[in-house]
């Protein structure tokens with residue numbers, strides 16, 4: 001069987017790598033893919049991004065099913081289009097993807113269905129937004145309504161920063177249409193976790209828990225990024241918390257969408273903030289897997305993932321049980337010079353150590369130039385180590401990191417620090 005994964009990041013490399021391990025999978029196409037997917041002989045890059053052309057390709061190549069990685073093609077309706085042409089695909093429709101593509105839609109939806117989240121108001125008028133900020137005080141969080149490639153959220157610690165964020169989005173229109181409306185919400189303190197599930201329209205299958213590191217620098221300092229590293233499992237997600245998140249957040253979301261006439265299918269990612277008392281609130285929904293969370297999660301998943309997708313597409317996820325490697329997987333992102341502002345491209349990358357039973361490197365912003373691996377994006381690689389403890393997984397990942405180099409390479413040295421220092425829950 002031949003499969004298609006849409007996207008070009010570390011998430012898509014990890015999904016394709018996992019899918020290709022199944023003996024019955026002959027080839028996994030990745031569109032457009034990256035330097036790493038180009039080098040793996042079980043994978044083949046396809047230089048197409050237009051969703052209509054992707055549907056033509058899937059039909060022509062008799063692809064058994066397609067998995068969509070990033071949010072942009074989902075918001076553009078790739079799932080609607082594939083289904084209308086009778087092609088099997090896993091992902092949310094354009095309508096369902098509004099949970100991610102419009103923060104205002106997601107917040108209003110959560111309010112209607114009593115799903116725990118930060119208090120908020122939505123504005124398109126700058127003066128009203130400024131007045132609201134003055135009335136609420138800082139810290140406060142300003143979010144562009146639309147998709148802004150990770151640049152749409154400002155966690156303002158001062159009133160000045162908050163006003164500047166409103167001006168940037170509403171007055172100066174720096175984010176275009178995405179920032180034409182802003183959600184202004186209550187600041188939530190606590191620890192974040194990523195809770196990702198697969199949904200077939202009715203049934204929900206939870207993946208292993210994970211935690212991302214959004215800030216660029218050690219100790220959670222510096223600007224927000226797409227993610228500098230992640231590990232799975234996240235010890236903060238105890239079995240009790242897991243049950244609560246399913247009951248209070250995930251299941252009401254899927255049933256709430258159904259009640260509103262939108263059947264949710266695809267990955268659903270709830271970004272959680274867990275307060276000091278252990279209460280979870282939803283920071284955001286993503287309609288896709290996380291990047292870099294996917295990399296450690298795929299490194300731990302056992303069995304034939306292609307069968308899981310077949311059940312997900314057929315609506316029989318209730319019959320699936322996932323098996324996980326008991327070890328911790330920890331992924332360190334190697335980013336390009338000047339990431340996240342204006343990452344430099346074109347730096348030559350040293351040889352990548354071969355995959356072993358406890359270390360694997362997934363590619364993201366890489367490409368082959370004259371057969372040589374070269375940087376082509378902000379997040380370049382994600383190096384994953386697997387071991388019985390978080391600390392050992394860290395050592396293995398960083399030992400591999402130390403064997404890789406390119407000009408301007410930057411990474412965090414403390415991925416997993418919260419899990420290392422976490423006391424056993426009492």
Ligand code: AMP
Pocket residue numbers: 118141143153155185186187188189192214224271283284
């Ligand atoms: P989002 O894209 O909505 O997940 O926001 C990006 C990041 O901003 C999150 O991962 C959090 O670190 C932070 N953030 C978002 N909303 C809030 C909030 N209400 N309180 C505190 N931090 C937040």
Ligand code: GLY
Pocket residue numbers: 212226227286289290291292293
């Ligand atoms: N790692 C965060 C995200 O994928 O949105």
